Amino acid sequence: MTSAQKSSFVLSRRHLLGIEGLSRDEITGLLDLAEEFVELNRQVEKKRVSLRGRTQINLFFEVSTRTQSSFELAGKRLGADVMNMSASSSSMRKGETLIDTAITLNAMHPDIIIVRHHASGAVELLARKVDCSVVNAGDGAHEHPTQALLDALTIRRNKGRIDGLNVAICGDILHSRVARSNIILLNTMGARVRVVAPSTLLPPGIERMGVEVARDMRAGLADVDIVMMLRLQRERMNGSYVPSTSEYFQYFGLDEKKLAYARPNALVMHPGPMNRGVEIDSIVADGARSLIREQVEMGVAVRMAVLEALSRNLPNA
Amino acid sequence: MMLSDRRPILLANARIVDPSRDLDTVGDVLIADGVIREAKRGIGAAGVPEGTEVIDCRGKLVAPGLVDMRAFVGEPGEASRETFGSASQAAAAGGVTTIVCQPDTSPAIDDPATVDYVLRRARDTAIVHVHPMAAITKGLEGKEMTEIGLLKAAGAVAFTDADKSVTNAQVMRRALTYGRDFDALIVHHTEDPDLVGDGVMNEGEFASRLGLLGVPSAAETVMLERDMRLVALTGGRYHAASITCAESLEVLQRAKDAGLDITASASINHVTLNENDIGPYRTFLKVVPPLRAEPDRKALVAAVAAGLVDVVMSDHNPQDVETKRLPFAEAAPGAIGLETMLIAGLRLVHSGELGIIPLLRAMSTRPAQLLGLPGGTLRSGSPADLIVVDLDVPWIVDPNELKSKCKNTPYDEARMQGRVLRTIVGGRTVYEIV
Numbered sequence: 149m150t151s152a153q154k155s156s157f158v159l160s161r162r163h164l165l166g167i168e169g170l171s172r173d174e175i176t177g178l179l180d181l182a183e184e185f186v187e188l189n190r191q192v193e194k195k196r197v198s199l200r201g202r203t204q205i206n207l208f209f210e211v212s213t214r215t216q217s218s219f220e221l222a223g224k225r226l227g228a229d230v231m232n233m234s235a236s237s238s239s240m241r242k243g244e245t246l247i248d249t250a251i252t253l254n255a256m257h258p259d260i261i262i263v264r265h266h267a268s269g270a271v272e273l274l275a276r277k278v279d280c281s282v283v284n285a286g287d288g289a290h291e292h293p294t295q296a297l298l299d300a301l302t303i304r305r306n307k308g309r310i311d312g313l314n315v316a317i318c319g320d321i322l323h324s325r326v327a328r329s330n331i332i333l334l335n336t337m338g339a340r341v342r343v344v345a346p347s348t349l350l351p352p353g354i355e356r357m358g359v360e361v362a363r364d365m366r367a368g369l370a371d372v373d374i375v376m377m378l379r380l381q382r383e384r385m386n387g388s389y390v391p392s393t394s395e396y397f398q399y400f401g402l403d404e405k406k407l408a409y410a411r412p413n414a415l416v417m418h419p420g421p422m423n424r425g426v427e428i429d430s431i432v433a434d435g436a437r438s439l440i441r442e443q444v445e446m447g448v449a450v451r452m453a454v455l456e457a458l459s460r461n462l463p464n465a
Numbered sequence: 466m467m468l469s470d471r472r473p474i475l476l477a478n479a480r481i482v483d484p485s486r487d488l489d490t491v492g493d494v495l496i497a498d499g500v501i502r503e504a505k506r507g508i509g510a511a512g513v514p515e516g517t518e519v520i521d522c523r524g525k526l527v528a529p530g531l532v533d534m535r536a537f538v539g540e541p542g543e544a545s546r547e548t549f550g551s552a553s554q555a556a557a558a559g560g561v562t563t564i565v566c567q568p569d570t571s572p573a574i575d576d577p578a579t580v581d582y583v584l585r586r587a588r589d590t591a592i593v594h595v596h597p598m599a600a601i602t603k604g605l606e607g608k609e610m611t612e613i614g615l616l617k618a619a620g621a622v623a624f625t626d627a628d629k630s631v632t633n634a635q636v637m638r639r640a641l642t643y644g645r646d647f648d649a650l651i652v653h654h655t656e657d658p659d660l661v662g663d664g665v666m667n668e669g670e671f672a673s674r675l676g677l678l679g680v681p682s683a684a685e686t687v688m689l690e691r692d693m694r695l696v697a698l699t700g701g702r703y704h705a706a707s708i709t710c711a712e713s714l715e716v717l718q719r720a721k722d723a724g725l726d727i728t729a730s731a732s733i734n735h736v737t738l739n740e741n742d743i744g745p746y747r748t749f750l751k752v753v754p755p756l757r758a759e760p761d762r763k764a765l766v767a768a769v770a771a772g773l774v775d776v777v778m779s780d781h782n783p784q785d786v787e788t789k790r791l792p793f794a795e796a797a798p799g800a801i802g803l804e805t806m807l808i809a810g811l812r813l814v815h816s817g818e819l820g821i822i823p824l825l826r827a828m829s830t831r832p833a834q835l836l837g838l839p840g841g842t843l844r845s846g847s848p849a850d851l852i853v854v855d856l857d858v859p860w861i862v863d864p865n866e867l868k869s870k871c872k873n874t875p876y877d878e879a880r881m882q883g884r885v886l887r888t889i890v891g892g893r894t895v896y897e898i899v
Contacts, residue, residue: 346643346646347642347643347645347646347699348639348642348643363646364646386609387602387603387608387609387610387611388609388610388639389639389643390643391609391610391611391612391613391614391615391643392612394612394615395612395613395614395615398614398615399614
């Protein structure tokens with residue numbers, strides 16, 4: 149069952165390496181297309197054939213459960229043959245360089261490679277060495293474009309718009325690719341962005357990326373429509389960037405008291421996986437104003453939209 | 466321990482010196498309900514509430530009680546060296562109404578529960594105010610920063626690793642950066658431990674003659690220079706814990722000229738003594754950092770007079786006789802100072818090196834300001850923490866009469882001029898020479 153597609157949006161690029169450089173129209177086009185896949189994904193028959201015959205490789209140098217499975221489902225629902233390669237597997241462990249891996253995979257004629265890598269810029273480096281499309285599934289602390297797109301879709305569906313909203317991104321901004329992609333996307337779409345973190349977790353010069361900076365939650369959440377929490381990695385909790393989990397939770401963990409600083413109808417997001425009791429309290433994470441589960445659902449739809457829109461631009465499409 | 470109740474007190478016919486207002490005048494000070502009501506000329510016995518205790522000061526000095534920014538008290542864990550009780554008795558006898566105790570106890574004061582313990586112990590046993598500094602890094606190990614926000618909320622007035630330097634510049638950078646968000650004052654001991662090495666006294670001719678390994682002043686300036694760069698990078702609030710040499714003053718001057726939030730202390734030992742006072746290996750004069758040369762001492766005094774060095778503190782460090790009665794290189798460093806800091810400072814006043822106002826400012830007004838404490842002033846409404854001092858009476862320091870548990874004073878048998886007659890904390894007289 150293939151209902152007639154309303155959107156014929158084509159992403160006129162070979163790769164999706166970041167939100168940086170995407171126009172407002174391109175972002176809107178992707179979100180509109182993703183809306184259609186949200187509906188499709190809620191039906192019993194979820195299968196499309198637009199990527200039939202195409203080969204998609206998920207190349208994950210960094211372990212990931214939700215992003216990798218989300219891309220895998222997205223590709224399969226569009227009819228692609230999907231192969232997963234993860235960091236634990238053979239050649240990457242044997243010291244093969246990133247570029248050699250790219251050249252090897254390229255010889256197998258894939259159509260789309262989805263890449264996650266722990267080093268900023270690694271995905272772009274790989275993209276230069278292959279003939280197919282490359283989608284960045286997260287590179288170091290640089291970008292995670294499909295996360296920003298799924299966040300945008302979640303916001304748009306719940307608030308009806310992105311333009312004019314106040315969004316606070318809270319926590320480990322310094323190490324976060326999610327923060328960077330979201331800052332760029334939200335600014336492009338006309339939202340006002342504030343980052344909230346202790347000074348040790350703020351990258352120098354962040355205010356020149358078009359954000360306001362707050363160093364406490366009361367000031368940071370004032371007049372905010374959307375509160376986006378970020379994950380704090382375990383190795384950064386105990387005295388290196390912040391003194392302890394208990395102090396972090398006391399001053400920056402989102403609980404009901406701090407959420408009350410935001411607008412009464414403010415909604416809560418988190419890219420997952422969550423550290424409950426560190427950056428977010430369970431009552432808030434599981435509460436009526438949490439969009440966290442919906443974000444996961446939107447993730448599959450957005451990745452289908454990205455794959456579909458890129459594939460329409462592939463040779464022989 | 467209270468010698469009198471909280472009746473109103475009129476200190477009449479006093480020489481009032483209030484460094485917070487550059488005030489030096491003759492007048493009366495009225496105290497009631499634990500606060501200073503008025504300090505001015507001519508209140509007189511007629512203008513006071515009924516039942517007021519009128520004390521004729523006969524021209525003696527009345528000034529804010531001292532706020533000692535750096536004193537080791539052995540609780541928790543080293544009560545044999547000093548307790549809050551004994552330290553506060555020594556403080557009261559020396560005119561110190563607020564002790565800021567150091568976190569190098571065992572265990573170290575590095576978590577909110579220990580701050581809480583210290584405050585409760587002090588409340589129950591001390592006769593002067595006590596505020597703790599907490600550690601910058603957990604266990605004073607220089608590796609992981611402490612819970613600066615929660616510690617400050619618990620009552621820590623500043624953060625220091627006591628006489629240890631945080632050698633890892635990244636750790637120091639993060640502490641300054643994180644601390645800034647909480648308006649925390651980072652108090653840092655500036656001595657590069659590798660340059661100190663096994664040194665036990667100031668490097669130079671005198672150490673060479675004694676056959677002792679020296680500590681170059683560069684050990685201090687190298688670390689201080691590094692810290693200035695880190696303060697410029699982070700915008701943190703920084704205080705050099707114990708400056709000893711002329712070269713450090715140049716560094717400080719440059720940093721202050723650049724508008725950095727930097728202040729500094731010098732110990733009473735370093736402004737009144739020099740390396741020559743060590744004489745025949747007197748271990749009571751073995752301190753950290755070491756006593757420097759006479760030109761350094763003179764430069765420090767001039768810097769106190771000019772306000773370049775903000776604070777003069779006691780660096781009170783009680784050591785048992787057994788740890789001092791050893792060859793110089795093996796003896797424990799440290800000297801007691803709570804009871805003698807003011808009187809030793811008066812030597813500089815009597816010799817004409819320093820005015821009474823700059824001395825008292827460095828020992829009361831400035832430390833109170835830096836730590837956000839209400840003392841150090843005689844303004845109306847301030848806490849009634851003040852002292853009455855006879856500036857001229859001669860006496861000889863007898864270690865056996867000192868209140869501290871340990872008797873390691875560098876002023877052993879020294880001739881002094883001037884003595885604290887009365888110390889008032891929160892409107893109560895806690896020390897008095899009858």
